[in-house]
Amino acid sequence: MKIKIATWNVNSVRARMTVIASWIEKEKPDILCLQELKATEEQFPRQELCDLGYHSAVNGQVRWNGVAIVSLAPLADVETDLKGFLPEQKRMISGSVHGIRLINVYVPNGRDIDHPGFQEKLRYFEVLREYALASPGPTVILGDFNVAPGPVDTHSPEEQDGMICYHPLEREQISQFFSAGFTDVFRRFYPEGKAYSWWDYRAGSFRRKRGMRLDLVLANREADEIITNCFIDMEPRGWERPSDHTPVVFEMAVSE
């Protein structure tokens, strides 16, 4: 059977619940990985999602960060600790479903190249890679990586070169995932051409098509082999009260 999985930075799960419910109704994903909940587990709209038929595994935090995996089938072996790194920032939740390991991440933004947060961001990728490589079987890392992997993934690569989310050291970290055997799933289906998953709220960026592809699906070989499709759904970015990110969706052929 085929299952549909999506990743979406919703920029507050409570402010976005109407939009999320509409999108679920439209796309009917089997699994939805959310980032930037800006909510604690107690504040998370578990009941509303339950009414839509979904289980929720939540790693929440007051005000900032927070991630969740929302799934029709219950999740097994849920983990929220990333090798003890940045334990106070709730940025990772992983779990297994249909024999697939899903690692849902919200990578630190880094603030600025000169800010200590930038070094923390680079380190985050290393720790995440170690964690993902230790997972046996089909494994997918998905979420908001806060990096555009290459020039076709951002609106003005020349001007942005060296800036946050398009710095050579950040892009090098994404390359390291490729060297380690992970595939950029979206680019397997769309090898070239501008494609974005985030547009700044300011400056009419969405209307002016000035965005970045910051939300990625990275699959190891076993997972990549059974992924049959991947696309970015730009529609909800144009809805009322949207997130500044839009969902990245893929499908997998699983045995049951």
Place this chain on the structure above:
DNA sequence: ATGGCCGGGAAGCCCGGA
């Protein structure tokens, strides 16, 4: 190009986002 917009929590602004 700049930054213009958002969200949350504390407070009537500030921080963080990217």
